[in-house]
Amino acid sequence: MSRNAELERLTRVQQVLRRKRLDALLVSQPDNRRYLSGYTAPDHGIQESAGFLLIPAEGMPHLLTDSRFTLQAEAESPLFQVDTYAKGMLQLLEKLCKKSGVRTLAFESDYFLHSSFLRLAAMAEKRGLTLQAESGLIEKMRAIKDEHELRLLRQSTQLNEKVFQSVYNTIEPGMTEREIALALELTMREMGAEGPSFDTIVAFGTNAARPHAVPTDRELQAGDLVLIDMGLVYQGYCSDMTRTFVAGKPDQTYIDRHRAVRKAMLAGIGAVRAGVTGAEVDRIARQTLIDAGYEAFGHGLGHGVGVAVHEEPRLSPRGTKQLQAGMVVTVEPGLYLADWGGIRLENMVIVGEDGCEVLNQDTTGLDL
Amino acid sequence: MSRNAELERLTRVQQVLRRKRLDALLVSQPDNRRYLSGYTAPDHGIQESAGFLLIPAEGMPHLLTDSRFTLQAEAESPLFQVDTYAKGMLQLLEKLCKKSGVRTLAFESDYFLHSSFLRLAAMAEKRGLTLQAESGLIEKMRAIKDEHELRLLRQSTQLNEKVFQSVYNTIEPGMTEREIALALELTMREMGAEGPSFDTIVAFGTNAARPHAVPTDRELQAGDLVLIDMGLVYQGYCSDMTRTFVAGKPDQTYIDRHRAVRKAMLAGIGAVRAGVTGAEVDRIARQTLIDAGYEAFGHGLGHGVGVAVHEEPRLSPRGTKQLQAGMVVTVEPGLYLADWGGIRLENMVIVGEDGCEVLNQDTTGLDL
Numbered sequence: 201m202s203r204n205a206e207l208e209r210l211t212r213v214q215q216v217l218r219r220k221r222l223d224a225l226l227v228s229q230p231d232n233r234r235y236l237s238g239y240t241a242p243d244h245g246i247q248e249s250a251g252f253l254l255i256p257a258e259g260m261p262h263l264l265t266d267s268r269f270t271l272q273a274e275a276e277s278p279l280f281q282v283d284t285y286a287k288g289m290l291q292l293l294e295k296l297c298k299k300s301g302v303r304t305l306a307f308e309s310d311y312f313l314h315s316s317f318l319r320l321a322a323m324a325e326k327r328g329l330t331l332q333a334e335s336g337l338i339e340k341m342r343a344i345k346d347e348h349e350l351r352l353l354r355q356s357t358q359l360n361e362k363v364f365q366s367v368y369n370t371i372e373p374g375m376t377e378r379e380i381a382l383a384l385e386l387t388m389r390e391m392g393a394e395g396p397s398f399d400t401i402v403a404f405g406t407n408a409a410r411p412h413a414v415p416t417d418r419e420l421q422a423g424d425l426v427l428i429d430m431g432l433v434y435q436g437y438c439s440d441m442t443r444t445f446v447a448g449k450p451d452q453t454y455i456d457r458h459r460a461v462r463k464a465m466l467a468g469i470g471a472v473r474a475g476v477t478g479a480e481v482d483r484i485a486r487q488t489l490i491d492a493g494y495e496a497f498g499h500g501l502g503h504g505v506g507v508a509v510h511e512e513p514r515l516s517p518r519g520t521k522q523l524q525a526g527m528v529v530t531v532e533p534g535l536y537l538a539d540w541g542g543i544r545l546e547n548m549v550i551v552g553e554d555g556c557e558v559l560n561q562d563t564t565g566l567d568l
Numbered sequence: 569m570s571r572n573a574e575l576e577r578l579t580r581v582q583q584v585l586r587r588k589r590l591d592a593l594l595v596s597q598p599d600n601r602r603y604l605s606g607y608t609a610p611d612h613g614i615q616e617s618a619g620f621l622l623i624p625a626e627g628m629p630h631l632l633t634d635s636r637f638t639l640q641a642e643a644e645s646p647l648f649q650v651d652t653y654a655k656g657m658l659q660l661l662e663k664l665c666k667k668s669g670v671r672t673l674a675f676e677s678d679y680f681l682h683s684s685f686l687r688l689a690a691m692a693e694k695r696g697l698t699l700q701a702e703s704g705l706i707e708k709m710r711a712i713k714d715e716h717e718l719r720l721l722r723q724s725t726q727l728n729e730k731v732f733q734s735v736y737n738t739i740e741p742g743m744t745e746r747e748i749a750l751a752l753e754l755t756m757r758e759m760g761a762e763g764p765s766f767d768t769i770v771a772f773g774t775n776a777a778r779p780h781a782v783p784t785d786r787e788l789q790a791g792d793l794v795l796i797d798m799g800l801v802y803q804g805y806c807s808d809m810t811r812t813f814v815a816g817k818p819d820q821t822y823i824d825r826h827r828a829v830r831k832a833m834l835a836g837i838g839a840v841r842a843g844v845t846g847a848e849v850d851r852i853a854r855q856t857l858i859d860a861g862y863e864a865f866g867h868g869l870g871h872g873v874g875v876a877v878h879e880e881p882r883l884s885p886r887g888t889k890q891l892q893a894g895m896v897v898t899v900e901p902g903l904y905l906a907d908w909g910g911i912r913l914e915n916m917v918i919v920g921e922d923g924c925e926v927l928n929q930d931t932t933g934l935d936l
Contacts, residue, residue, distance in 0.1 A: 241780075244766065246614045247678065248878065267866045268780045307682075310615065314685045315677035315703055335683055382757060389750055398612070412636045498635065510616075 205348045206279055209236055210261060212341060217257040222332055223302040226293065227253035229311035231508045232338040234436060237261075237277040241269050246313060252289055253280070256300055264289055264296075294323050302329065309333035336512070343504055343512040344526040350550060352437040353505065353528055354559055356393075357548055360432050360439035361562040363387045368564065373422045373447060377402040377415035380428070388432045397431035397438035397509040408444070408542035411499050411534060422448045425541045431509055438509040440530050442546035445565040454543075457535055458568050460492040461543045464533035468501055468515070472529065472549055472556040478502075478519020485533045494535050497544075502530040505548055527551040528559075573716045574647055577604055578629060580709060585625040590700055591670040594661065595621035597679035599876045600706040602804060605629075605645040609637050614681060620657055621648070624668055632660055662691050670697065677701035704880070711872055711880040712894040718918060720805035721873065721896055722927055725916055728800050728807035729930040731755045736932065741790045741815060745770040745783035748796070756800045765799035765806035765877040776812070776910035779867050779902060790816045793909045799877055806877040808898050810914035813933040822911075825903055826936050828860040829911045832901035836869055836883070840897065840917055840924040846870075846887020853901045862903050865912075870898040873916055895919040896927075 213236065217225055227233050230243045233253055241250035251265030251273060263273050263280040273282045285292040297305060307320065324331050345353065367383045381400040388396055403413035404420055408427035420426065424447050431440035444461075446454055468485030482501040490496055500516025505528050513521055515529055523529070532546030545565065549556040581604065585593055595601050598611045601621055609618035619633030619641060631648040633641050641650045653660040665673060675688065692699050713721065735751045749768040756764055771781035772788055776795035788794065792815050799808035812829075814822055836853030850869040858864055868884030873896050881889055883897055891897070900914030913933070917924040 242767075244878070268778070271778070309683040309686070310681060312682045313678060314675075314680045314682055314701060317682045317685075318677065318701065333682060333686070382754070386750065386754060389746070410636070 202348050203279070205346055206236070206238055208346070209341065210255065210279065213255055213338070214257055216337065216341075217255070217306070220306075220332075221304065222257060222306045223304045224254055224256040224297070224300070224306070225334065225337070226305060226307045227255065227338065228308050229338070231511070232308070232311075232342070235338065235342055235507050237263055237280055239263060239273050239277045239280075240436065241265075241272055246311065249289070252293075254293065254296055256302065259300070262296055264292055290319055290323055293320075294327060297327065297329060304330045304332060306332040306334045306337070308337075309335050339512050342506055342508075344524055345506060345528055345550075346526070349437065349506065350526070350528070352435050353439070353548070353550075356432065356434035356437045356439040357441070357559040358561075359388075359391060359393060359434050360430065360441055361560065363391055363393070363432065364428065364430060364441065364443065364562060364564070366391075368428075368443075371420070371426065371447065373420050375420050376417045377404055377407065377420075378417055381415040384428070384430055393432035393434050394436075395433055397433050397440060401427065401429035401442075403427045403542070405541045406539065408544075409536045409538045409540070410542070411497070411536065411544070413542075420447055423451075425450075425454060425543065427542060427544060429544065429546065431505075436507055438505050438507070439559075440505055440509055440546065440548060441560060441562070442532055442544045443562065443564045444543040444545060450568070455568060457494070458543050458565065460489055460494055461533055461535050461545050462566060462568070463492065464488040465531055465545045465547065468531040468533060469547065469549055469556060469558060472523065472531065472551055474525045474551055474553050475522055477522055478513050478515040478529075479517055481523070481531070482515045482517055482519060485531065489533060489535065497534040497536065499534070502532050502546075504529050523551045525551055525553050571647070573714055574604070574606060576714075577709065578623065578647065581623055581706070582625055584705065585623070585674070588674075588700075589672065590625060590674045591672045592622055592624045592665070592668070592674070593702065593705070594673060594675045595623065595706065596676050597706070599879070600676070600679075600710070603706065603710055603875050605631055605648055607631060607641050607645045607648075608804065609633075609640055614679065617657070620661075622661065622664055624670065627668070630664055632657055632664075658687055658691055661688075662695060665697060666695065672698045672700060674700040674702045674705070676705075677703050678707075707880050710874055710876075712892055713874060713896055713918075714894070717805065717874065718894070718896070720803050721807070721916070721918075724800065724802035724805045724807040725809070725927040726929075727756075727759060727761060727802050728798065728809055729928065731759055731761070731800065732796065732798060732809065732811065732930060732932075734759075736796075736811075739788070739794065739815065741788050743788050744785045745772055745775065745788075746785055749783040752796070752798055761800035761802050762804075763801055765801045765808060769795065769797035769810075771795045771910070773909045774907065776912075777904045777906045777908065779865070779904060779910070779912070781910075788815055791819075793818075793822060793911065795910060795912060797912065797914065799873075804875055806873050806875070808873055808877055808914065808916060809928060809930065810900055810912045811930065811932045812911040812913060818936065823936060825862070826911050826933065828857055828862055829901055829903050829913050830934060830936070831860065832856040833899055833913045833915065836899040836901060837915065837917055837924060837926060840891065840899065840919055842893045842919055842921050843890050845890055846881050846883040846897075847885055849891070849899075850883045850885055850887060853899065857901060857903060865902040865904065867902070870900050870914075872897050891919045893919055893921050
């Protein structure tokens, strides 16, 4: 991460803390931690944290971790004072709060276990600290990307498309869903990705009728439709794309349905701009499908993408907030028929003041 | 999972609930959920749950999930009534508690977000429900394995060793840590594993001095030491093994250090039996290394393995509980020298009344 971007993020957090009259924020959510510090160690579940940030409203931020990660944290997070705990994070936190005169401490309620909260509350009681449960404070910042992030999201998308094309060209009858998914994930790593940004979906025929299909040992038959929903992590930033096509020559039913979904995607993309709500964009794409005589998809139209593959904002009937320039969202309408199959098409776009920029260049199935 | 094992587990949970005068337990922890129900859908982080169990002290247990997973839950968990929520889990939970006359509801404090707790508490307040934060209730049951589980853990270990050997035989100078890690994870899947049980560690030379090394693009040189820490999931059960060896002919320094670690592992394994504490086993292995003139490792000696790769009990200075027959633990001392490298050796054992059974048969490096 660029040092400037990191400094700017920290400055913004500290401004928010001062405005809210909080002395410090304890960051436990791993994507937020990486976003603010550049520290890349992943948690192994919420119960095995690789570290915490303690960001005071003024002064030097701290990165708290255990000895397994001290060297890595120091190397990756030069703006942070790295403190190592041997006997649990809480004891060190107590010491640091005392030393820095923290009286009001905010924590991330959406990524803090109830049992950890009980221990934190006992410590706070003993020390006369006031706790403040915060929700979405850093997530709200993350939703709007800076230039550095947009560059990485473009690169992540380009790499994702390169991986897709390289495997797409090898697909032939007899291959299984699992084989193709594995080939995609393998190629991602070979081409320099950190890994997939979510479990790759490869679904043939009726299996594609499940929005969250899991690849099986089903073999591809000529004429089957193929849905591939894939993404990767490149230098910490995620991509996410869905393409659907037919192994062989599509029949008229497929072509009609595919075009209806494409029209819905394009309508959604056409509606994205700063100032509209996620719900409005969702409604416009959804209505396009309904007008064409199809049932609407059961999931939301899209979601933000950044250091996490699912983040703010949401494009869904419940997305009441206005989009802002610099947000990056997916637009992914789908059509699902249990006895037939499913078609989903998904691009990523950057929200602009007067429209949006589509990150994807891959046209597979889009010119049908 | 065998139906009998599942029934027995449910019966035991219900006995515990009645003894504690709890009307029901809400299970949110995904390993506990799978252990009790056989339902295999994974969570995508704690914020994207694939479902919850509601186990009453008497009568039919419920599995609460959303429409994406209803069919899978019904197929995998025939002993459970599957209920689907459309508007969030909490609303359905409220309805079920009312219907079943639940007055005192326990929840898993160690796997329940603080923000979710705030919402649960508001519902409980409204409905006159009493909440009880529970910790480790199912984890304690899971620590002791039944025959069915021991069989799967043996098979998981055997498969892990088969994968290790198949890749071990291909290792040669010029290969990178990442390439070997990828080959291992690929081979796991090809040979029938669900996937790795944790991110595979492959570390050459000085990179092995980090207990949680991440594979890099470093190329293997003749004479480098190679540390591989790997595990897989087979039919829901994890394995975990570490081997360290030299690419080529080891020098005397390596041999001496390797033997010291092996001696520590064997001392640890020799100390495992029902009735001793995890701390005692840890101390014995640790002391062996110290007596040989080395610094003790900064991590614990071992951990339980089952449906999770890290579970109860812990073999560490803080492991004050006595081991019991039927527990399965790793024994994994290590020696880490920043300027030189690291050696760690790890086997899995079943705790018995008078000793233990080693699950591993692979002898790579152990006969040095």
